[in-house]
Amino acid sequence: MSGFEELTNRLVGFAAARQWERFHTPKNLAMALAGEAGELVTELQWLSDAEIRDELAAGPLRERLADEAADVLLYLLQLCHACGIDLETAANAKIDRNEHRFPPQQEDRS
Amino acid sequence: MSGFEELTNRLVGFAAARQWERFHTPKNLAMALAGEAGELVTELQWLSDAEIRDELAAGPLRERLADEAADVLLYLLQLCHACGIDLETAANAKIDRNEHRFPPQQEDRS
Amino acid sequence: MSGFEELTNRLVGFAAARQWERFHTPKNLAMALAGEAGELVTELQWLSDAEIRDELAAGPLRERLADEAADVLLYLLQLCHACGIDLETAANAKIDRNEHRFPPQQEDRS
Amino acid sequence: MSGFEELTNRLVGFAAARQWERFHTPKNLAMALAGEAGELVTELQWLSDAEIRDELAAGPLRERLADEAADVLLYLLQLCHACGIDLETAANAKIDRNEHRFPPQQEDRS
Numbered sequence: 355m356s357g358f359e360e361l362t363n364r365l366v367g368f369a370a371a372r373q374w375e376r377f378h379t380p381k382n383l384a385m386a387l388a389g390e391a392g393e394l395v396t397e398l399q400w401l402s403d404a405e406i407r408d409e410l411a412a413g414p415l416r417e418r419l420a421d422e423a424a425d426v427l428l429y430l431l432q433l434c435h436a437c438g439i440d441l442e443t444a445a446n447a448k449i450d451r452n453e454h455r456f457p458p459q460q461e462d463r464s
Numbered sequence: 465m466s467g468f469e470e471l472t473n474r475l476v477g478f479a480a481a482r483q484w485e486r487f488h489t490p491k492n493l494a495m496a497l498a499g500e501a502g503e504l505v506t507e508l509q510w511l512s513d514a515e516i517r518d519e520l521a522a523g524p525l526r527e528r529l530a531d532e533a534a535d536v537l538l539y540l541l542q543l544c545h546a547c548g549i550d551l552e553t554a555a556n557a558k559i560d561r562n563e564h565r566f567p568p569q570q571e572d573r574s
Numbered sequence: 575m576s577g578f579e580e581l582t583n584r585l586v587g588f589a590a591a592r593q594w595e596r597f598h599t600p601k602n603l604a605m606a607l608a609g610e611a612g613e614l615v616t617e618l619q620w621l622s623d624a625e626i627r628d629e630l631a632a633g634p635l636r637e638r639l640a641d642e643a644a645d646v647l648l649y650l651l652q653l654c655h656a657c658g659i660d661l662e663t664a665a666n667a668k669i670d671r672n673e674h675r676f677p678p679q680q681e682d683r684s
Numbered sequence: 685m686s687g688f689e690e691l692t693n694r695l696v697g698f699a700a701a702r703q704w705e706r707f708h709t710p711k712n713l714a715m716a717l718a719g720e721a722g723e724l725v726t727e728l729q730w731l732s733d734a735e736i737r738d739e740l741a742a743g744p745l746r747e748r749l750a751d752e753a754a755d756v757l758l759y760l761l762q763l764c765h766a767c768g769i770d771l772e773t774a775a776n777a778k779i780d781r782n783e784h785r786f787p788p789q790q791e792d793r794s
Contacts (some may be wrong), residue, residue, distance in 0.1 A: 356466075357466045357467050357468055357473075357552050358467055358468075358551065361552070361555055361556065361559070364559050365558075365559065368559060368562065368563065371568035372566060372568055372569055373540060373569060373571075377620050378519075379513050379516075380506050380508055380513075380516050380529075380562065381511075381513060381516065381711070381715070384504055384505045384508050384622075384715070385615045385618065385619035385711070385714070385715060385718075386506065386614070386616070386619045387501055387505075387536070388501045388504075388611075388612055388615050388715075388718045389612045389613070389615050389616035389619060390608070390612070391497055391498045391501035391536075391608075391612060392498065392517055392608055392609045392611060392612015392613060392615070392616075392718075393530075393609070393612060394494055394497065394498075394543075394569060394610035395494045395495065395497075395498045395605045395608050395609050395612070395725075396612075397494075398491050398494050398605065398608070399488055399602050399605035399606045399609060400597050400602060400606075401491075403489050403491060405487075406491065410547055410548060412489075412490060412498065414545055416549060419490075419543075419547050419549060419760075420544075420547075420549045420550075420551075420554040420557075421554065421558065422592050423540055423543065423544055423549055423551055423554060424537055424551070424554040424555045424557065424558035425558065426497070426536070426540055427537075427540060427551060427554075427555045428555060428558060429502045430533060430537060430540075433504075433533065434530075437520055437526055437529055437530075438520060438526060439526060439530045439533055440530075441530075441533055441534070441537060442467050442471070443609070444530040444531065444533060444534040444537075445471055445534045445537045445538060446533035447495075447530075447534070448531065448535065448536070448538060449471070449474050449478060450534075452478065453478065454478070454545065454560045456543075457483075457632060458481035458482055459482055459483060462479050482763065487730050490603070492729050492730060493599070495601070495604070495608075495725045495729035496607060496729045496730075498605075498608045498612075498721075498722055499722045499723070499725050499726035499729060500722070501718075501722060502608075502718055502719045502720070502721060502722015502723060502725070502726075503719070503722060504720050505615075505715045505718050505722070506715070506719035506722075508715065509712050509715035509716045509719060510707050510712060510716075515766070521773070539606070551770050554788070575685075576687045577686045577687050577688055577772050578687055578688075581772070581775055581776065581779070584776075584779050585779065587777060588782065588783065589692060590687060591788035592786060592788055592789055599733050599736075599753060600728055600733075600736050600740075600749075601728050601731075601733060601736065604688050604724055604725045604727075604728050607721055607724065607725075607756070608722065608724075608725045609743040611717055611718045611721035611756075612718065614714055614718075614763075615717075615718045617709050617714075618710055618714050621711075623709050623710075623711060626709075626710050630710075630767055630768060636767055636768060638766075639710075639763075639769060640764075640769045640770075640771075640774040641774065641778065643760060643763065643764055643769055643771055643774060644774040644775045644777070644778035645778065646717070646721075646756070646772070646777070647757075647760060647771060647774075647775045648775060648778060650753060650756055650757060650760075651717070651743055653724075653749075653753065654753055655752075657740055657749050657750075658740060658746060658755055659746060659750045660780065661748075661750075661753055661754070661757060662687050662749065664690070664753055664754040664757075664764045665691055665702065665754040665757045665758060666691065666694075668751065668754035668755065668758060668792055669691070669694050669695065669698060669758070672698065672730075673698065676702060676708065677731045678701035678702055679701075679702055679703060679749065
């Protein structure tokens with residue numbers, strides 16, 4: 355079982371044990387995802403690139419970001435589960451398309 | 465190699481081949497993530513729960529959502545890479561914490 | 575002075591008195607706006623339309639939403655100020671364009 | 685009539701003439717707002733602060749941002765209308781609270 359499937363199974367079991375499935379409509383999960391993306395952005399909004407680099411090295415910012423990034427992923431996986439989407443397959447397919455759409459730059463051989 | 469690592473490696477190679485690493489600061493990637501979360505929400509904003517269910521069964525909506533969900537994941541993985549975060553570990557740790565924080569409901573045995 | 579100008583003046587004075595202008599770049603303000611939009615969405619994500627109607631009548635939800643809506647507007651005004659945009663003019667121009675783009679439905683006179 | 689009321693009246697009339705009121709639930713409008721905030725962020729995500737300043741001076745970026753900022757405001761006003769919130773009053777009340785919460789810095793007189 356892939357890491358994506360394992361996480362999804364944990365989330366499905368978690369919601370079922372709490373009878374939270376009725377809240378997990380695509381609309382509600384998309385809203386929850388947008389909310390968590392907003393929290394992630396909020397962590398970085400007043401910091402310069404140099405401050406972010408320094409605070410990541412110091413530690414606590416990385417832990418807060420890891421926590422918010424996890425929340426984004428957990429709602430994204432639940433949204434994909436509710437919509438019958440295989441996220442890992444969709445992500446690889448998107449990279450395939452982007453590789454066609456944006457060909458790598460030629461090296462300058464002048 | 466896990467599916468998360470494989471996707472991250474593809475993304476890192478993709479950015480390097482196009483010399484796009486300089487754009488991929490934590491701030492910029494967090495903004496890109498918020499933008500893609502917004503696109504995902506936009507797909508669902510005017511539809512009722514019943515319409516979403518019907519359109520998911522018909523097909524095209526699922527493909528558009530899969531595409532947007534993939535974009536969210538790809539920026540999330542790149543953000544985690546830029547910040548030294550292991551997303552899969554962070555996600556499992558978050559579910560562990562949630563299992564403590566929200567104990568499953570007791571069955572009513574009255 | 576219009577209500578938009580008055581609010582903008584208060585915000586400009588507020589930031590100057592605290593020497594916060596250096597944080598108020600367009601990028602940072604756009605991130606803050608996205609964060610506040612996320613908080614607003616979060617207030618509604620698990621509620622049904624009927625629950626929202628009932629909770630709005632009861633009071634506290636309306637106050638929380640008013641607070642989040644205010645935050646969105648305050649960052650939006652500061653972003654417009656930082657970018658030299660007249661928000662009220664832009665909003666009226668957008669409605670003008672939408673009136674052309676989406677002509678009102680004809681009444682059915684069959 | 686204030687500029688806020690005038691815009692709200694135009695939006696209410698616009699939706700009524702197209703029979704779009706049924707789409708304008710608080711949830712749907714909050715999603716539309718988050719989507720537009722995402723579009724605004726997207727305009728700035730790959731640009732440095734210096735590039736933003738230069739492109740604002742050149743023109744087209746300002747017009748695109750003005751258009752997105754207008755969309756954010758229009759959905760925000762419609763959300764407030766749907767929820768019985770007076771946005772201008774809420775915004776002034778929020779600045780009042782912030783003035784108490786964050787007292788201006790004392791000048792250093794050492």
